[in-house]
Amino acid sequence: MWLLQARAIKSAPSPAFRFSTFPHPLHRLLRRAIRPSRCSSSAASKTSPSLQPNPTATMVYTQGGTPYVTPHILHKHYAQAYDAEPSNLIGRDLEYFSQAGFDMERIQIKRNAPVAQLYEDAIRNEGAVISASGALINFSGKKTGRSPKDKRIVYEETSKDEIWWGSVNIKMDEHTFEINRERAIDFLNTRDNVYVFDGYAGWDPKYRIKVRVICARAYHALFMHNMLIRPSDEELANFGEPDFIIYNAGQFPANRFTKGMSSATSVEINFKRMEMVILGTEYAGEMKKGVFSVMHYLQPVKFGQLSLHSSANVGMEKGDVTLFFGLSGTGKTTLSADPRRQLIGDDEHVWSDTGVFNIEGGCYAKCINLSAEKEPEIYNAVRFGSILENVVYNPITRVPDYDDIGITENTRCAYPIEYIPNAKIPCVVDRQPSNIIMLTCDAFGVLPPVSKLTPEQASYHFLAGYTSKTPGTEDGVLEPIPTFSTCYSAPFIVLHPGRYAEMLAERMAKHNVDCWLINTGWTAGKYGTGKRCPLKYTRRIVDAVHSGELAKAEFETFGTFGLQIPIALEGVPRELLNPRSAWPDKEAFEREVRKLAGMFKKAFALYEEDVDEKVRLAGPQV
Ligand SMILES: Nc1ncnc2c1ncn2[C@@H]1O[C@H](COP(=O)(O)OP(=O)(O)O)[C@@H](O)[C@H]1O
Numbered sequence: 001m002w003l004l005q006a007r008a009i010k011s012a013p014s015p016a017f018r019f020s021t022f023p024h025p026l027h028r029l030l031r032r033a034i035r036p037s038r039c040s041s042s043a044a045s046k047t048s049p050s051l052q053p054n055p056t057a058t059m060v061y062t063q064g065g066t067p068y069v070t071p072h073i074l075h076k077h078y079a080q081a082y083d084a085e086p087s088n089l090i091g092r093d094l095e096y097f098s099q100a101g102f103d104m105e106r107i108q109i110k111r112n113a114p115v116a117q118l119y120e121d122a123i124r125n126e127g128a129v130i131s132a133s134g135a136l137i138n139f140s141g142k143k144t145g146r147s148p149k150d151k152r153i154v155y156e157e158t159s160k161d162e163i164w165w166g167s168v169n170i171k172m173d174e175h176t177f178e179i180n181r182e183r184a185i186d187f188l189n190t191r192d193n194v195y196v197f198d199g200y201a202g203w204d205p206k207y208r209i210k211v212r213v214i215c216a217r218a219y220h221a222l223f224m225h226n227m228l229i230r231p232s233d234e235e236l237a238n239f240g241e242p243d244f245i246i247y248n249a250g251q252f253p254a255n256r257f258t259k260g261m262s263s264a265t266s267v268e269i270n271f272k273r274m275e276m277v278i279l280g281t282e283y284a285g286e287m288k289k290g291v292f293s294v295m296h297y298l299q300p301v302k303f304g305q306l307s308l309h310s311s312a313n314v315g316m317e318k319g320d321v322t323l324f325f326g327l328s329g330t331g332k333t334t335l336s337a338d339p340r341r342q343l344i345g346d347d348e349h350v351w352s353d354t355g356v357f358n359i360e361g362g363c364y365a366k367c368i369n370l371s372a373e374k375e376p377e378i379y380n381a382v383r384f385g386s387i388l389e390n391v392v393y394n395p396i397t398r399v400p401d402y403d404d405i406g407i408t409e410n411t412r413c414a415y416p417i418e419y420i421p422n423a424k425i426p427c428v429v430d431r432q433p434s435n436i437i438m439l440t441c442d443a444f445g446v447l448p449p450v451s452k453l454t455p456e457q458a459s460y461h462f463l464a465g466y467t468s469k470t471p472g473t474e475d476g477v478l479e480p481i482p483t484f485s486t487c488y489s490a491p492f493i494v495l496h497p498g499r500y501a502e503m504l505a506e507r508m509a510k511h512n513v514d515c516w517l518i519n520t521g522w523t524a525g526k527y528g529t530g531k532r533c534p535l536k537y538t539r540r541i542v543d544a545v546h547s548g549e550l551a552k553a554e555f556e557t558f559g560t561f562g563l564q565i566p567i568a569l570e571g572v573p574r575e576l577l578n579p580r581s582a583w584p585d586k587e588a589f590e591r592e593v594r595k596l597a598g599m600f601k602k603a604f605a606l607y608e609e610d611v612d613e614k615v616r617l618a619g620p621q622v
């Protein structure tokens with residue numbers, strides 16, 4: 001009875017689909033993956049996208065029989081919202097929203113409201129202010145980073161065999177989701193204004209999805225206006241039914257006595273309903289990373305394409321594409337904003353059969369210590385339309401103080417991608433990557449600023465995902481914490497890491513991609529004694545990757561880790577290139593090397609049984 005599912009997803013199985021039951025023999029996959037040119041073009045990509053809704057079905061019944069209506073907006077003639085009108089939803093739209101539980105007698109829905117209006121509402125109702133350069137300064141309240149421990153995935157029959165269940169993807173039952181969803185709608189019904197933002201995720205029309213955000217804060221609506229791909233008036237008029245809906249009632253807590261709740265915060269995704277509910281956190285980053293989790297599921301499973309936590313840019317002269325993988329704070333945004341290259345995107349991409357496309361329509365840059373000298377593109381993107389989140393400002397001049405971490409170290413700016421002067425719009429390239437740069441922020445100061453990886457080392461490091469958690473990005477993280485964040489994306493991956501790793505190895509072999517490991521973290525000592533690798537040197541290294549200079553350099557082996565490191569590179573002090581020479585205290589260095597190598601061994605044990613011996617041996621040898 002529950003399959004009157006409006007947005008039922010039906011598609012030809014993707015190549016990745018054949019591994020739908022896990023544990024699967026990962027070793028076979030990776031062994032196959034590292035042989036060159038084994039990648040066949042995706043069957044799924046030849047079929048038309050499967051997310052087309054069934055326009056006749058809107059009522060959904062869940063297993064327990066609770067009727068549930070999707071708040072569709074079908075009317076075509078209201079791209080704008082106006083304060084003057086009691087509601088800009090008319091006819092069937094009103095009906096759908098009220099059937100979905102929205103109190104249309106009471107609330108006013110503002111759909112894709114103009115930026116100026118969102119500014120006005122945020123200032124009037126949320127205490128926002130305008131910064132000296134015109135950005136909207138806003139605050140997310142108690143939570144100023146993501147809450148991974150409160151993230152849940154609904155356990156249901158359409159996706160249960162695909163999901164990598166565990167501490168990242170914690171199970172929630174369908175009924176609890178319904179309770180929280182209802183709680184979110186009930187809360188939204190108490191607001192005078194409810195904002196709806198309709199936009200796309202994914203710049204390649206073949207693989208994009210339609211996302212609807214329903215929220216109570218103008219700041220959240222503006223955030224998603226910046227982070228999703230903004231539809232044209234015509235696209236908005238013909239938007240139809242969304243493929244994925246976010247109900248953000250972040251100001252209102254979850255009921256801690258609801259089954260499975262660990263706190264008053266809940267961030268939950270239901271792949272059957274294609275919905276997300278947010279309670280008890282107003283940190284805007286939850287929404288963009290929620291969309292990313294959905295793409296980490298849909299792209300491999302439904303489309304046979306590889307989603308990656310990466311930034312991407314393209315050379316202006318050669319047209320060469322680089323992907324920068326990395327967990328939060330490792331430098332994806334900073335290093336991909338490069339005056340000599342066009343920015344495809346700063347955080348979430350899909351490596352498809354035909355090239356690379358950005359999932360988002362904007363960037364979410366860190367503002368800590370932001371300066372015009374060091375990061376001019378990002379600094380100048382802080383203007384009308386951008387959101388400064390949790391940034392301290394001078395109350396008289398309204399000038400932001402990027403060095404003040406009084407609220408959080410995780411200060412942010414969300415801006416539309418076109419605010420970066422060299423943005424490649426549309427953010428898609430029909431060209432395969434030439435270079436992959438894996439960014440790690442090593443708090444032990446052990447890994448070299450740059451090393452060239454073999455394909456096996458690339459698989460090893462991608463699966464291990466060694467880096468540090470940056471202070472502030474996750475609730476409770478107060479200093480850089482070494483972590484093994486598989487696929488450099490652990491909080492957002494939905495499938496077993498081996499499925500992404502296998503697709504990556506296939507694509508890298510097929511397109512002969514060079515891979516580099518860059519440590520943007522500590523050097524000449526660990527966190528506390530050493531210092532972070534100066535940005536100017538990392539930039540110089542990245543330039544040398546792009547010019548081809550580094551590929552031609554002379555290399556030496558960095559023992560224990562077996563990494564190939566350049567002996568010299570003009571513009572970077574020679575002693576910095578080899579951590580052994582950079583550390584003044586050699587004994588302390590050797591101790592840290594052994595410690596980190598041991599941690600790698602322990603972390604990789606999770607995958608050891610399943611990978612080819614060559615991949616296993618590509619890690620540190622202790
Ligand atoms: N060597 C370096 N390389 C890259 N970023 C660095 C470096 N040293 C310091 N940083 C700082 O680290 C932060 C990197 O953040 P960001 O680029 O937003 O990371 P991500 O996009 O991966 O989350 C920025 O604040 C940047 O100024």
Ligand SMILES: C=C(OP(=O)(O)O)C(=O)O
Nearest residue numbers: 146285327328329347473
């Ligand atoms: C927004 C986040 O990541 P990033 O810093 O990579 O943008 C996050 O991890 O919440």
